[in-house]
Amino acid sequence: MAGNVTFGVRLPNSGPFATRDALLDVARAADHLGFDAIWVHDHIPWSREKRTHFAAGSIEAVGDQDPNFFESLSTLAYLGGMAPRLRLGVAGLVVPLRDPRVLAKQAATLHEMSGGRLILAIGIGAIPNDFEIMGVPFHRRGKITDEYLRAMLALFSEAPEVTFQGQRVQFASGEFYPKPRHLPIWIAGMSEAAYRRMAWAGSGWLPVYLSPEEYGAQAEQMHRVLREAG
Secondary structure (H helix, E strand, O other): OOOOOOOEEEOOOEOOOOOHHHHHHHHHHHHHOOOOEEEEOOOOOOOHHHOOOOOOOOHHHOOOOOOOEOOHHHHHHHHHHHOOOOEEEEEEEEHHHOOHHHHHHHHHHHHHHOOOOEEEEEEOOOOHHHHHHHOOOHHHHHHHHHHHHHHHHHHHOOOOOEEEEOOOOEEEEEOOOOOOOOOOEEEEOOOHHHHHHHHHHOOEEEOOOOOHHHHHHHHHHHHHHHHHOO
């Protein structure tokens, strides 16, 4: 039996209309109109020449505006209190650019403070310059994502003390609270690696730019990988 269909709105946290007032207006309108979730997307550095990428609006609206790109989790933390009914989604959170211990703490805090409304749709990133600026090797972003995601899942577990040994992150007997209850982690991407990641970490899938026919083909491929993984 199919689950319920829900609808979300992507907010203008970047682009020509990326302002505090615009974010508030769209979030409140989504709440008033009965939508189920508000979503933001995620980058850390962002250049002026890319200010219309994923923009909420057209290039005609830009003028000489600064390339505002409001950070995803802190934006949702602010808006979550203004729209207390809506789910809060990040699509997709670029995990390898962040320390997984701090990221896990931020996500757990936001999830608990919002009453369990956060959805983390995580991705590996796709823009080499972002990784260069942040000092992270672009060609290893998939493996780094897997390591960081495993560290986050360990921190989210009910174990009072957590030890983790990875190539880039190691810690022993760490105590991290709060423990987020029922935090959904979706996997962004349409590759074999993304589908394998879903098999051990995902509770949802975030594809992008697909027609219904393409969606069906990708979903079939994803389910094959999941079946092979048991």
